Amino acid sequence: MRVGRRLLLAAPALLVARTAAALELDGTLTQGALVVGRGVPGARAALNGRALRVSPEGAFAFGFGRDAPGSATLELKPRQAPPETHLLHVAARQYEEQRISGLPPAQVTPPPETMERIRREQAMLNAARAHDTPGANFAGGFIWPASGRISGVYGSRRILNGEPRAPHLGLDIAAPTGTPVAAAAGGIVRLAQPDFYFTGGSIVLDHGHTVMTFYIHLSRLLVRDGQEVGQGESIGLVGATGRVTGPHLHLGLFWAGTALDAALVLPGRGQPP
Numbered sequence: 001m002r003v004g005r006r007l008l009l010a011a012p013a014l015l016v017a018r019t020a021a022a023l024e025l026d027g028t029l030t031q032g033a034l035v036v037g038r039g040v041p042g043a044r045a046a047l048n049g050r051a052l053r054v055s056p057e058g059a060f061a062f063g064f065g066r067d068a069p070g071s072a073t074l075e076l077k078p079r080q081a082p083p084e085t086h087l088l089h090v091a092a093r094q095y096e097e098q099r100i101s102g103l104p105p106a107q108v109t110p111p112p113e114t115m116e117r118i119r120r121e122q123a124m125l126n127a128a129r130a131h132d133t134p135g136a137n138f139a140g141g142f143i144w145p146a147s148g149r150i151s152g153v154y155g156s157r158r159i160l161n162g163e164p165r166a167p168h169l170g171l172d173i174a175a176p177t178g179t180p181v182a183a184a185a186g187g188i189v190r191l192a193q194p195d196f197y198f199t200g201g202s203i204v205l206d207h208g209h210t211v212m213t214f215y216i217h218l219s220r221l222l223v224r225d226g227q228e229v230g231q232g233e234s235i236g237l238v239g240a241t242g243r244v245t246g247p248h249l250h251l252g253l254f255w256a257g258t259a260l261d262a263a264l265v266l267p268g269r270g271q272p273p
């Protein structure tokens with residue numbers, strides 16, 4: 001419990017907590033955060049009762065969604081130490097409001113005949129993000145997939161052509177069409193589709209343990225489904241496909257299908273180089 005209090009004081013700054021079992025937690029304990037645990041090879045771990053995959057080196061990951069409640073329970077059963085329970089305080093965030101006008105009406109309220117297509121594409125995205133792969137590429141950190149001006153942030157409430165819509169759950173980097181997009185971390189391509197209704201040219205990369213990055217509105221894809229890519233490798237080109245008002249890369253980060261804030265894991269406090 002002493003550790004739990006330290007985590008509380010550390011939030012929302014970068015935290016590194018050590019426990020009897022040599023556990024380290026890397027991340028900001030806030031809504032939208034990906035947290036990477038290390039140092040517990042052979043341990044079993046669970047967040048709020050949900051079992052977490054632990055790599056042979058002792059790394060694991062968990063995350064908190066946009067509206068995650070203020071506390072979470074991390075249970076750890078180390079191989080040769082008593083079980084530990086850590087109460088994590090999850091800091092609440094304030095989200096911006098983003099108004100976008102001038103979208104084609106069909107992009108704000110899709111025509112009924114496209115609903116079947118949208119459902120099918122959503123199911124493909126959900127299936128891609130459901131993989132739970134043993135590799136732990138997420139533990140090596142993330143790099144910016146492209147540089148450019150940040151034109152949209154995680155969590156913002158969206159008003160599209162004056163109508164309230166679902167919040168924006170990615171990070172938008174404005175860059176010219178054709179700008180190369182690099183893999184933010186090594187992984188396996190779980191989806192590579194050139195033309196989805198909302199997301200246009202779309203790629204899902206699997207970094208292990210259900211941690212995924214998502215790259216959309218691409219003008220061109222340079223990878224295929226199932227392909228392994230290294231960190232920094234070009235996977236596609238920036239574009240303006242799907243529901244957009246101009247060329248940009250929308251970068252998403254997911255854990256266990258929950259959208260997280262990629263800006264919190266990228267170097268430079270959310271500003272690209």
Ligand SMILES: [Zn+2]
Pocket residue numbers: 152168170171172249250251
């Ligand atoms: Zn976006």
